[in-house]
Amino acid sequence: MPEPRTGTYHHGDLRRACLDIARTILDEDGEDALSLREVARRAGVSANAPYRHFRDKDALLVGVATLGFEELQAAMAAAETAAAPGLEFVALGQAYVRYAQEHPGLFHLMFSHPCGRSAPEISAAAAGVTALLAARVAVIVPDESQRQIFATGTWSLVHGLAVLLINDKLTSDDPDQLVLDTVITVLQSSRAVQAVGK
Amino acid sequence: MPEPRTGTYHHGDLRRACLDIARTILDEDGEDALSLREVARRAGVSANAPYRHFRDKDALLVGVATLGFEELQAAMAAAETAAAPGLEFVALGQAYVRYAQEHPGLFHLMFSHPCGRSAPEISAAAAGVTALLAARVAVIVPDESQRQIFATGTWSLVHGLAVLLINDKLTSDDPDQLVLDTVITVLQSSRAVQAVGK
DNA sequence: TGTACATCAGTGAACGCGCGTTCACTGATGTAC
DNA sequence: TGTACATCAGTGAACGCGCGTTCACTGATGTAC
Numbered sequence: 001m002p003e004p005r006t007g008t009y010h011h012g013d014l015r016r017a018c019l020d021i022a023r024t025i026l027d028e029d030g031e032d033a034l035s036l037r038e039v040a041r042r043a044g045v046s047a048n049a050p051y052r053h054f055r056d057k058d059a060l061l062v063g064v065a066t067l068g069f070e071e072l073q074a075a076m077a078a079a080e081t082a083a084a085p086g087l088e089f090v091a092l093g094q095a096y097v098r099y100a101q102e103h104p105g106l107f108h109l110m111f112s113h114p115c116g117r118s119a120p121e122i123s124a125a126a127a128g129v130t131a132l133l134a135a136r137v138a139v140i141v142p143d144e145s146q147r148q149i150f151a152t153g154t155w156s157l158v159h160g161l162a163v164l165l166i167n168d169k170l171t172s173d174d175p176d177q178l179v180l181d182t183v184i185t186v187l188q189s190s191r192a193v194q195a196v197g198k
Numbered sequence: 199m200p201e202p203r204t205g206t207y208h209h210g211d212l213r214r215a216c217l218d219i220a221r222t223i224l225d226e227d228g229e230d231a232l233s234l235r236e237v238a239r240r241a242g243v244s245a246n247a248p249y250r251h252f253r254d255k256d257a258l259l260v261g262v263a264t265l266g267f268e269e270l271q272a273a274m275a276a277a278e279t280a281a282a283p284g285l286e287f288v289a290l291g292q293a294y295v296r297y298a299q300e301h302p303g304l305f306h307l308m309f310s311h312p313c314g315r316s317a318p319e320i321s322a323a324a325a326g327v328t329a330l331l332a333a334r335v336a337v338i339v340p341d342e343s344q345r346q347i348f349a350t351g352t353w354s355l356v357h358g359l360a361v362l363l364i365n366d367k368l369t370s371d372d373p374d375q376l377v378l379d380t381v382i383t384v385l386q387s388s389r390a391v392q393a394v395g396k
Numbered sequence: 397t398g399t400a401c402a403t404c405a406g407t408g409a410a411c412g413c414g415c416g417t418t419c420a421c422t423g424a425t426g427t428a429c
Numbered sequence: 430t431g432t433a434c435a436t437c438a439g440t441g442a443a444c445g446c447g448c449g450t451t452c453a454c455t456g457a458t459g460t461a462c
Contacts, residue, residue, distance in 0.1 A: 010405060010457065030312065035448060046407050048450075053405090057449065112306065114228065117366050126367065152368065153355060153380035160358030161350075168315050169324065170350065182351035186384055208424065208438060233415060244440050246417075251438090255416065 015053035015063075017043050022064045026105030031113075034105075036060065061109065062119040068110045069125030072099045076132055089136050089187070093158040093179045100162035101175060107166065111159075130155070140187070154186055213251040215241050220262045224303030229311075232303075234258065259307065260317040266308045267323030270297050274330055287334050287385070291356040291377045298360035299373060305364065309357075328353070338385070352384055 011017065021042045025034045036057050040047050054060040076095045083091035100107040109116075116122045130151075137151045161179060164170040172178045209215065219240045223232045234255050238245050252258040274293045281289035298305040307314075314320045328349075335349045359377060362368040370376045 014405080036450090037448065047448095048408090048452095049406055051450080108310065111361070111365055111367065112310065149379045149383065152359075152376070153383050156358030156362060156368070156380065157351060157355040158358070159362060160354030160356070163309070163361055164354060164357060167309055169309065170354070178350070181347045182354065185347065185351050212438080234417090235415065245415095246419095246441090247439055249417080 011043070011045060011049070014043060014045060014049060018050050018053060018060060019063050019067055022060060023067070023103070023106055026064070026109060027103050028105075030105050031109060034061075058115050061113060061115050062121055064106065065110045065113065065116055065119075065122050066125045068103065068106045069122065069129055072096070072110075073125070073128045073132060075099050076129065080132070080136065089140055089154075090180050090183050092133060092136055093154070093161075093183050094176045096158050097162045097165065097175050097179050100166055104166045107162065111163075150186075154183060157182060157186060209241070209243060209247070212241060212243065212247060216248050216251060216258060217261050217265055220258060221265070221301070221304055224262070224307060225301050226303075228303050229307060232259075256313050259311060259313050260319055262304065263308045263311065263314055263317075263320050264323045266301065266304045267320065267327055270294070270308075271323075271326045271330060273297050274327065278330070278334065287338055287352075288378050288381050290331060290334060291352070291359075291381050292374045294356050295360045295363065295373050295377050298364055302364045305360065309361075348384075352381060355380060355384060 018039050021039050022034060025038060025042070036050055036054075037047050039060070040050050043049070050060065054063065075098070076092050079091040079095035080088045110122075110126075116126075133155055134147075134151055137147055137154070141147050141150050158179065161170070161175075161182065165172065165175060170178075216237050219237050220232060223236060223240070234248055234252075235245050237258070238248050241247070248258065252261065273296070274290050277289040277293035278286045308320075308324075314324075331353055332345075332349055335345055335352070339345045339348050356377065359368070359373075359380065363370065363373060
């Protein structure tokens with residue numbers, strides 16, 4: 001990571017700086033406050049310097065969203081590794097919700113911005129997250145025919161929690177516990193399904 | 199519903215017209231396309247005529263979001279009434295997801311716009327929806343201590359499905375079936391929990 | 397090692413745009429007498 | 430029933446703003462010889 005050589009004409013790593021600044025703006029002031037000009041301003045650079053690194057505003061957004069998915073995946077993977085045996089899946093969900101709460105603006109951009117519908121870069125990064133979930137589901141749901149619906153259901157559950165918490169539609173002083181309680185309910189159901197299956 | 203008297207200076211019911219037009223813009227062109235000026239334009243009225251009916255742009259948004267919650271509640275109530283015995287809860291979820299898919303822009307405004315955080319009008323309308331869910335939960339989950347977590351979990355699940363479907367993160371050619379499958383999974387869990395409780 | 401030159405990453409001024417909002421106004425409506 | 434007048438719901442022009450983006454430019458960097 002090349003430190004910006006102060007005093008020089010060139011910035012050092014303006015692309016990276018723009019991405020970081022955009023993240024900060026998103027989380028602190030929300031999507032409406034995120035403009036290319038504001039990013040340039042905070043980077044201490046002229047209004048169109050970012051155009052050397054991003055074709056247009058959308059390209060910046062795509063970059064930030066992609067970064068977000070990669071970070072989310074890393075956070076989830078770390079939580080899964082650190083989890084107590086048997087609680088890996090719950091840990092994934094908790095990390096997911098935690099990330100959303102720590103980066104509400106970014107999370108919103110990642111999942112709700114129109115640019116995410118067309119950018120393959122974002123889709124690829126998002127696929128990393130879902131793959132992580134799918135792998136864990138494969139471990140805890142032996143019945144293959146149940147896996148897809150279980151994965152979709154739990155992902156939706158956790159995503160719904162994240163979104164509702166972010167938007168103050170749900171309040172909890174202990175989101176980790178909330179994820180645990182709700183996900184455990186579904187986990188029990190999966191055992192019930194297996195029992196029924198026998 | 200007073201029809202606009204064509205040819206007269208006065209519009210008839212500009213307030214209502216603005217709300218309807220705003221809804222349409224939201225669903226057809228998204229939140230970014232929704233401006234007071236565009237609403238006025240489509241209503242065939244001068245740019246500041248809406249100010250006779252809304253203090254500012256936020257007031258219009260609050261009005262639209264409130265309308266949305268009332269409509270959502272009505273749609274859910276109707277679905278609940280029409281449902282086959284035992285499937286009322288699933289019907290509520292299906293109606294919820296269906297409404298989201300039919301009105302993606304509006305749904306997004308209702309749940310994700312900052313103005314929703316401060317407007318008591320919106321909170322009140324949203325409470326109507328959650329009350330509907332809570333009432334049904336009370337019927338199907340006899341164990342009172344389980345009700346809250348069950349209500350939160352299922353709401354999140356259904357909300358997550360809605361959001362992910364709207365944003366193309368999940369694809370399904372039969373959303374009703376998807377809701378049924380995922381919610382049923384949780385319903386089975388509730389029976390499992392009851393069984394365990396005995 | 398030194399120099400010429402292509403390329404890269406910035407600058408600063410300017411563009412047109414649509415927006416929210418305000419102003420002074422006027423035509424339409426409805427009510428008191 | 431007719432009229433004076435207050436009020437309501439519009440008009441049209443204008444404001445300042447920040448935005449995305451483009452232009453012609455220049456200083457810094459790195460490479461070929």
